[in-house]
Structures are given as structure tokens and as C-alpha cells.
Amino acid sequence: MKKLEFIYEDGAHKWAVVARDPEKPNHLIDTNEYLVLNGSEALLADPGGMEIFSAVFSAISAEIDPYTIRHLFASHQDPDVISSLALWLDFNPDLKCHLSWLWGSFVPHFGGTAETFVAIPDEGATISLGGLMLDAVPAHYLHSSGNFNLYDRKARILFSGDVGAALLPPEESGLYVENFDRHIRHARDFHRRWMGSNKAKLSWCERVSRLDIDMLCPQHGAIYRGEDVKRFINWFADLDVGSGIRD
Amino acid sequence: MDIMDDIDQISSLHRVVKANEDIKKVIRISSGVNLVALNAMLIAKRSGERSRGFAVVSSELRLFSRNLDIAMTGLGELIFSLVRDAATMQRQRQQRSHFMTVMSRNKSMRKWVEPTLARVEARMGSVEEEISRDWHKLRLQLNRVLQLCESGRSLSRSAKIEAVYGGDMSATLKQVANQIEGTVDEIFSTLKLLRMQLAE
Numbered sequence: 186m187k188k189l190e191f192i193y194e195d196g197a198h199k200w201a202v203v204a205r206d207p208e209k210p211n212h213l214i215d216t217n218e219y220l221v222l223n224g225s226e227a228l229l230a231d232p233g234g235m236e237i238f239s240a241v242f243s244a245i246s247a248e249i250d251p252y253t254i255r256h257l258f259a260s261h262q263d264p265d266v267i268s269s270l271a272l273w274l275d276f277n278p279d280l281k282c283h284l285s286w287l288w289g290s291f292v293p294h295f296g297g298t299a300e301t302f303v304a305i306p307d308e309g310a311t312i313s314l315g316g317l318m319l320d321a322v323p324a325h326y327l328h329s330s331g332n333f334n335l336y337d338r339k340a341r342i343l344f345s346g347d348v349g350a351a352l353l354p355p356e357e358s359g360l361y362v363e364n365f366d367r368h369i370r371h372a373r374d375f376h377r378r379w380m381g382s383n384k385a386k387l388s389w390c391e392r393v394s395r396l397d398i399d400m401l402c403p404q405h406g407a408i409y410r411g412e413d414v415k416r417f418i419n420w421f422a423d424l425d426v427g428s429g430i431r432d
Numbered sequence: 433m434d435i436m437d438d439i440d441q442i443s444s445l446h447r448v449v450k451a452n453e454d455i456k457k458v459i460r461i462s463s464g465v466n467l468v469a470l471n472a473m474l475i476a477k478r479s480g481e482r483s484r485g486f487a488v489v490s491s492e493l494r495l496f497s498r499n500l501d502i503a504m505t506g507l508g509e510l511i512f513s514l515v516r517d518a519a520t521m522q523r524q525r526q527q528r529s530h531f532m533t534v535m536s537r538n539k540s541m542r543k544w545v546e547p548t549l550a551r552v553e554a555r556m557g558s559v560e561e562e563i564s565r566d567w568h569k570l571r572l573q574l575n576r577v578l579q580l581c582e583s584g585r586s587l588s589r590s591a592k593i594e595a596v597y598g599g600d601m602s603a604t605l606k607q608v609a610n611q612i613e614g615t616v617d618e619i620f621s622t623l624k625l626l627r628m629q630l631a632e
Contacts, residue, residue, distance in 0.1 A: 186516065239519035242445075246515045247508075250453050275522055276445055 187237070187244040189220070190360065192400065192408065193340045197224045198317060200342055202402065203244045204360060206237065213237065214352075216265050217404055219344050220245060220254075221337060226315035228256040229273075230335055230344045231266045231404050235295075238269040242276075252277065256312065258321075259284040260346030260404065261329030262292050271296025283312055283321065287331025305333055322392065324348060326385035334393070341399040348389065349417055350375055351406030362407045365416050372406065376421065378429025390422040448518040451570075452511045454626045458619055459504045465584075465615050466501065469493040472591065472608045479601040485594035486605050489587055493612060496584050500619075503577045510573055514566045517559055524556045567630070574627050581620040588613035 193200040286304035351372035472490035595605035
């Protein structure tokens with residue numbers, strides 16, 4: 186079963202990741218769900234697909250009271266990101282789901298009412314989590330046309346959605362990137378195919394290189410720390426994306 | 433009452449989450465017993481011959497804390513599996529509700545929807561059986577932990593009596609004995625309340 190692991194702790198301000206499910210069927214892509222806690226409030230970033238709801242819910246409940254989750258953040262509209270929405274709302278109908286305005290009438294097909302959604306404008310927004318300010322950072326076209334990352338300037342953590350994702354073989358599926366050159370081989374094809382615009386990519390690289398980031402946390406694969414964050418941004422800036430179709 | 437209403441009642445995710453939070457609270461408290469028992473042993477050792485009786489009791493308390501730890505791990509595993517199954521049930525309940533809506537909107541759909549609905553309900557039935565088994569095991573395990581706590585309470589009472597014979601260490605020993613009694617009582621009353629809630 187998936188397990189929750191804390192990756193940052195400063196008093197009541199914490200980040201945790203629910204990752205690596207050995208019981209997950211092979212036809213489902215493995216996902217990381219991130220939980221940001223601040224006192225008695227929590228936000229769950231990219232809560233995952235409905236098929237893994239029970240694994241994510243039980244992993245979270247083993248460590249924290251799931252009623253503390255007041256916000257969901259969906260980086261974009263994909264089913265592995267947010268198709269569990271209706272199940273989360275069954276549990277707590279008052280949950281707020283923050284996502285790009287672009288998907289405001291698409292994601293409700295997974296569930297929710299007009300009151301559920303908080304539309305994020307293209308330029309981004311700030312989400313208050315019990316007084317902690319989290320920034321929705323634009324990452325449009327990477328890969329979705331309405332796409333956001335989530336930045337915690339106090340923890341210096343960037344949840345980067347699909348950016349930085351890697352499809353790791355089981356023998357290299359550690360939670361953190363330990364050897365950048367080895368790791369990035371598993372990220373190359375993913376980024377070439379899923380990221381559609383070199384212009385959008387460079388704009389993102391320029392934007393996030395201005396942020397202080399200790400950890401870059403993707404929705405798939407391993408977390409980049411310290412110097413590897415900069416290495417990743419430089420690597421991504423140089424990569425020719427929108428070019429991954431195999432002949 | 434519809435059989436599915438019974439299922440809703442037994443497998444309600446809210447009910448399981450509430451029990452899970454209570455059990456996590458007890459697990460947190462019980463992890464302190466080990467430290468208090470270890471402290472009691474060290475103090476008894478320092479007091480030497482004067483508190484031989486207290487040393488015997490504190491060594492029993494250490495054993496009790498180990499058994500409590502094992503019992504709590506079992507309780508934690510059971511509730512984890514219940515949360516997982518209740519979450520799975522929630523997904524199936526939602527699927528069932530979609531098919532019920534289709535049927536209620538258009539009666540002529542019944543012949544197509546009914547077999548699918550039957551399959552969904554069969555799956556719900558098997559998860560429900562698993563959940564019922566887990567609840568049963570949880571209640572049994574709760575009773576075991578409560579019995580264990582009874583023995584812990586007796587030990588803490590004995591520790592209080594033995595503390596009286598501790599000479600100039602008597603006050604310290606009494607303080608430790610009170611600490612043990614307080615912790616065990618807190619676990620006992622929380623678990624008793626939980627058992628009552630689960631019986632409702």
C-alpha cells in the first residue's frame with residue numbers, strides 16, 4: 186500500500202508525500218500526492234485518480250485526520266490528477282478545489298458543484314492555508330494548456346505537476362533523485378513527448394529560476410533536491426520538447 | 433430497510449475515520465508507557481535494596497508496555513485495513529448510485545442496467561463481508577487490549593503500594609507510580625468509550 190512520508194517539517198507547517206504503491210496494477214501510472222499542512226488545515230495537491238482513492242485515503246488517514254483537508258489543488262485536468270474528486274467530496278462536501286479557470290466546466294464531469302471550484306486566473310493566484318500563503322505558479326502548456334505549479338515560499342518547495350516527472354523502473358524508484366545523470370534518462374522521453382511548447386518551457390524556466398527552491402516535487406517519479414533543482418531547470422531549458430513522436 | 437442501507441451503516445467512511453482517530457490517539461498515549469516504565473526501572477535500581485518490591489513491579493510494567501505495544505500495532509493494522517476497505521466501498525457505492533439514477537430516469541433501461549447493478553452489488557457484498565470481518569476482529573482486539581490494560585492498572589496500583597516502602601525515595605517512586613496509573617487510565621477510558629461507540 187501507499188505510505189505517507191514527511192519531506193518537510195517546521196512546527197505545524199509540514200509537507201508530506203504519498204508515494205510508491207507496490208500493489209498498484211501495472212496499467213496505472215504511479216503518482217505522487219502531496220499534502221501541505223499548516224496547523225489544523227491541509228491542502229492535498231493532485232489527489233489522484235479514482236482507482237487509487239482507497240490507497241491514498243488510507244495512507245493519509247494513518248498519519249493525519251483526513252477532516253483537516255480543506256483544499257484540493259489540481260495542477261490540471263487529467264484523470265490521474267483529479268478523477269477521485271467525487272469521492273473526496275463524498276467524504277467532505279465542503280472541500281474547495283483550486284484549478285485553472287480553463288477547466289472550470291470540464292473537471293465538474295468528475296464531480297462537484299459550482300461552490301466546489303475556485304478558478305485560478307492565467308496569471309496565477311495565492312491560496313491561503315491557515316495564513317500560510319501558497320502561490321499557484323503558471324506552467325501553461327506543460328503539458329496542459331491550463332496548468333499550474335504550487336510554490337511554498339516558506340518551505341521553499343515547488344510542486345511542479347508533470348514538469349520533472351520521470352517514469353522510473355522499479356530498481357530505481359527511490360523517493361529522491363540521488364544521481365541526476367542516471368535519473369534524467371527516465372525523464373527525457375516523457376518531457377519530449379508530453380511538453381508541447383519550447384516557448385512555454387523557456388518562460389517556465391525563467392519564472393521558476395527566480396524562486397528559491399530547495400525541493401522540486403513532481404507528480405510522477407522522484408523529488409529533486411538542492412543543486413539538482415537548478416540542474417533540472419537547465420536541462421529542461423536545453424531540451425527540445427514537442428518532439429517525442431517515435432518514427 | 434434496504435440491505436444496501438445496512439451496508440452504508442456498517443461501512444460508512446465517516447464512522448471508520450472517527451474510530452481511526454481514536455485509535456491513533458490511544459497509540460500515541462501508549463507509546464509513553466514504555467518510557468514511564470523504563471524510568472520506573474531506573475529509579476528502582478538507583479534506590480537499591482529499599483525498593484526491591486518496586487523494582488519487581490516496574491520490571492512487570494516494562495513487560496506490560498511491550499505487550500501493549502504489540503497489541504496497539506495489531507489494532508493499528510486492523511483499523512488501517514478498515515479505512516482502506518471503507519474507501520473502496522465508497523467508490524462502489526457511487527457507481528451503484530449512478531446506475532440507480534439511470535434506472536429511475538428511464539424504467540425501460542431496467543433490463544440493461546439490472547445485470548450491471550447486480551455485479552456492482554455483488555462486489556459491494558464481498559467488500560462488505562471483508563469490512564464486517566475487520567470490525568469483528570477490531571472488537572476482539574479492543575477487548576484484548578482492555579484486558580491488558582486491566583492488568584496494567586493492577587500493576588500501577590501495586591507500584592503505588594510498593595512506593596510507600598521506598599524510604600527516602602518514596603516520594604519519587606510515588607510520582608512515577610502516579611504517572612503510570614494516569615497513562616494507563618487514560619488509555620483504558622478512551623478504549624472503553626471507543627468500544628461503546630462501536631457497539632452502537
